[in-house]
Amino acid sequence: MVTGRMGKLKRHEKLKNALQHEPFITDEELAAHFHVSIQTIRLDRMELKIPEQRERMKQMATQAYGSVKSLSQEEIFGELVDLELGKSGISILIAQKEMAFERNGIIRGHHIFAQANSLAVAIIDAEVVLTGEARLRYLKPVVIGDKIIARGKIMSSKKDKYRVEVITKVNGETVFRGEFVMVTKMRDEEGI
Template sequence: MKRNKKDRQRLLIETIKGNPFVTDEELAEKFSVSVQTIRLDRLELSIPELRERIKNVAEKKFSDEIRALPLDEVIGEVIDINLDENAISILDITKEHVFKRNGIARGHHLFAQANSLAVAVINDELALTAKATILFTRSVKENERVVAKAKVAEIDHAHDRTIVEVSSYVDKELVFKGEFEMFRS
């Protein structure tokens, strides 16, 4: 159903407020207009693009919650966190993350995303990686989005240790898996 511009823009604002993670493509489909029309509407309404909206939501929601390191030191963008339970971050692989000759992401970026998420999920002022066991299951290429999911598997207060398992995916395919033994104060 076609709407006039004013109605569409009002509904666009409501939709993005309800789900700041909605893509321009999803909005275009919802309102039966082109992606370019959605981008022009967002520009006119001063609504930032998806990446900026995700960052803004994360900063508002998690900046007071994360204790072990500043939010801006987490590699990738934290989109959900429950301290000492679980966390999720996303990392869009760009030209700066890949080898020039083959477009494959350098492994240290995937490790850094997982490791910093393992630190961030710890509910303590101090969290350091004591040991990590990692496995890369497939290469990640430029323009792919890596979603890292951290889960606290065990908290050993007697030894000041926490085990955090992190699995990273592109779409639904596992690309990295790590178990991080974290020291906490």
């Protein structure tokens, strides 16, 4: 796209737009694109308080680094600290601020569920394990910083179905209880 010369104001608008869509472009490339000198672009950035390319990349990278961290397995599903395959297991999860409602710092229910459900999956010794049914009871709110300890136990099993109970505690107090009916599937079974 060849953009002809234009007024300062218009260029400023287009500049902001261009950087939105292509944040890694250099002043040199911008100068060529807008048919102005590199100095003009620099002045433009100054006026618009847009940092240099390297700074822009740094910001994006820092942001990414902060959020990649909050994505690691352990920090989403909890860390399996003890596992007796086919019998029971324990998972520990630290309640992060990203998991909470901003309003009140209470952890969203699905994180507690995710920990419990993943634990239920992990305990069962089979190729493919899916959740069939679940009955959950949230007893007390969990807040940011809480160390959430979930204990899971297989209560019974019948053919391909397992009943797993998970009790989740914070500071020794039960905050959640879940009963899961887990279903194991063979590979290449119909329906999948």
